[in-house]
Amino acid sequence: MNRIIKLVLALFLLTTACADLDIPPKNIISDEDLLTNESGMEIYMARMYSNMPFEDFKYMAEWGVEFNSWLGAMGIEGTGEAVNRDGISRAFTSERTPYWGKAFTLLRDANYLIENLPLYEASFPEKMYNHYLGEAYFVRAFVFDAMARRFGGIPLVTKVIQYPASQEALEVPRASEEETWDQVLADFNRAAELLSEESPKSGYANKYVALAFKSEAMLYAGSVAKYNETVSGRLTGFGEKTGVRVIGFAEDRWQAASERYFREAYLAAQEIIKEGGYSLYKKKWAANNPEAQYQNMVDMFSDPESPENIYVKKYAYPTLTHGYDAYSAPFIFKAPLASGTCVTLDFLELYEGFDRYPDGTVKVTTGNTNTAGKYLMYDSPLDFFKNAEPRLRAYVIFPGDRFKGKNIEIRAGVYTGSEPIDPLFNNYTYQTAETRYQHLDAYKQQPKTLYLSPREGSGQDTLIYKGAKMTAAGANGPFYDNGEGCLTGLYGRKWLKDDPSFEAGEGKSDQHFVLMRYAEVLLNAAEAAVELALAGQPSPDGSDLLTVATDNVNLIRERAGASLLSTAITANEEGRNIVRKERRKELALEHKTKWDIRRWRVQHYENRDGFWGEERNKDTFSNNNRYRFRGLYPFFSTGSGKYFFDARFQWVSLKTFEYNVVDYYFSIPGGEVTKSPVIDQQPNR
Numbered sequence: 001m002n003r004i005i006k007l008v009l010a011l012f013l014l015t016t017a018c019a020d021l022d023i024p025p026k027n028i029i030s031d032e033d034l035l036t037n038e039s040g041m042e043i044y045m046a047r048m049y050s051n052m053p054f055e056d057f058k059y060m061a062e063w064g065v066e067f068n069s070w071l072g073a074m075g076i077e078g079t080g081e082a083v084n085r086d087g088i089s090r091a092f093t094s095e096r097t098p099y100w101g102k103a104f105t106l107l108r109d110a111n112y113l114i115e116n117l118p119l120y121e122a123s124f125p126e127k128m129y130n131h132y133l134g135e136a137y138f139v140r141a142f143v144f145d146a147m148a149r150r151f152g153g154i155p156l157v158t159k160v161i162q163y164p165a166s167q168e169a170l171e172v173p174r175a176s177e178e179e180t181w182d183q184v185l186a187d188f189n190r191a192a193e194l195l196s197e198e199s200p201k202s203g204y205a206n207k208y209v210a211l212a213f214k215s216e217a218m219l220y221a222g223s224v225a226k227y228n229e230t231v232s233g234r235l236t237g238f239g240e241k242t243g244v245r246v247i248g249f250a251e252d253r254w255q256a257a258s259e260r261y262f263r264e265a266y267l268a269a270q271e272i273i274k275e276g277g278y279s280l281y282k283k284k285w286a287a288n289n290p291e292a293q294y295q296n297m298v299d300m301f302s303d304p305e306s307p308e309n310i311y312v313k314k315y316a317y318p319t320l321t322h323g324y325d326a327y328s329a330p331f332i333f334k335a336p337l338a339s340g341t342c343v344t345l346d347f348l349e350l351y352e353g354f355d356r357y358p359d360g361t362v363k364v365t366t367g368n369t370n371t372a373g374k375y376l377m378y379d380s381p382l383d384f385f386k387n388a389e390p391r392l393r394a395y396v397i398f399p400g401d402r403f404k405g406k407n408i409e410i411r412a413g414v415y416t417g418s419e420p421i422d423p424l425f426n427n428y429t430y431q432t433a434e435t436r437y438q439h440l441d442a443y444k445q446q447p448k449t450l451y452l453s454p455r456e457g458s459g460q461d462t463l464i465y466k467g468a469k470m471t472a473a474g475a476n477g478p479f480y481d482n483g484e485g486c487l488t489g490l491y492g493r494k495w496l497k498d499d500p501s502f503e504a505g506e507g508k509s510d511q512h513f514v515l516m517r518y519a520e521v522l523l524n525a526a527e528a529a530v531e532l533a534l535a536g537q538p539s540p541d542g543s544d545l546l547t548v549a550t551d552n553v554n555l556i557r558e559r560a561g562a563s564l565l566s567t568a569i570t571a572n573e574e575g576r577n578i579v580r581k582e583r584r585k586e587l588a589l590e591h592k593t594k595w596d597i598r599r600w601r602v603q604h605y606e607n608r609d610g611f612w613g614e615e616r617n618k619d620t621f622s623n624n625n626r627y628r629f630r631g632l633y634p635f636f637s638t639g640s641g642k643y644f645f646d647a648r649f650q651w652v653s654l655k656t657f658e659y660n661v662v663d664y665y666f667s668i669p670g671g672e673v674t675k676s677p678v679i680d681q682q683p684n685r
Contacts, residue, residue, distance in 0.1 A: 071088055111140070134210070175244065212310050223599035236249060267541065345630040415638070453478075526552040
């Protein structure tokens, strides 16, 4: 009997323990919790979108997708838009955190939703169910696109890989580059089919968001397929482990592939233009009114209700912020740093409104080059820019202009010699770029006629002018041995908060970032149209391709305050470069240009003639694989009380950039190649 009692008691305890173990832990969220209701799906969406590789204020090209706004700056990746005092100002040849591991984590989330949401389809209205599924395809397309730009062919993980599993099941080799872009296309198409026409919640995608990013991705794919062929030896190759063409396109396939991708880019952009309901921002725009056109474009980037915004990354103080103003505002607003985005003269020269030398560069002397004649004199430094495109003024803080209620004093030095004034240097070539103003006899000899600044504050040369003390470099520099001043004589204005009451600081900025806007869609359609016309292809939608390109460019130029094209864009390199140049001008300082000049394959020395979207002698700013950018430096002359400008290579916190053909594709992370029997390194690494 005792044995029977003990056996029953043991069986009871065992049964009770098993029953307890079957109860799900309270701290584990199940599929039923997430995938059966909108609240759960909102959590799932938040997880995916918080890990998206968006390139906004918290993205630094040198660092990669680290979601870090420290040292925030724009256009400093060797694009010619701007330079920066720090080591992050360098050509976009790699990222210290490769976009690889984070990509596959996010792909797993997207794939899991694609595979498991159908199990709970009955939990949602059909439209909402389709939208959530479309979100997963959109995320997957976006991630594959981000990887393809960096690496070419990638492992196309399109299903959830269960763990544990055999090594064969776990290993996914790199697909060919063409297969990769085809998958990007297929996923964007599926997303556009499923997504609602309007985003159900702020921050979600929609049909037109998917089409816009599809258009951008297909432009990249079409360009790579075509312009890899313009690189010496053709930029293509096979992986050693698998024999797959992991970068580039086959000789008998590149042309058809490029035409197909350009066609898809064109059709996606045209669908948005015709049906999306977006328009260029013109709330304050007025014809023949440069001031209104300038203010319109300033407001465009801060207006959350802009009809131009297709997809926006939002911030909110104090919970979700960034620090762009803390690092890129003018020196007088340093909080704690400054001058992170110093625009170059090379960038300024893309725009209209300046007198030019015969070689197309901006004129600063009375002669035909900047070593000939005498300096042109101006009552105010702002007079130099009086005819500049209003768009440029909205993007750049000119010397003497106002920002946050203050005059932005930018000065390289003070000249006290006789007038008219000869050029300060007799050689402005690349080879003499490291010759500084401090090396000039006018500064070194006594009596000196050139006053300069080793650094800000008490370190500056000073002199008495009309009974008052004047500092050589004024309030914002550039300062000779302090890279926080205005390195180039020009500051970036785009994205900065211009409210005088706003006090910048780390983690205090909350302006939104426009990741995709209607102007880019117009330019995508224009570029794809010209590329199709160049290839002799018929219009995919029956519209005249070159008319579409011309009209789209003119819409943007009209809003910008630039002159309209007087003749239609033509199906040749000149016509193509008109569109490229307009793209560089309109989308500057938006993380777009670094990808454009890569996909056009114009950043290495042999192709650098077209580096700016127009023909220019590459030897003026290059020395084989290395190149530099120029600044526009204002000087004050005490003789007349007027200003003159010197155009020369940037010389404070000196930046020299380097780019080689190999850099068009990033290396696959070495650890991934070493541990895997099927992951190939790039053929040329």
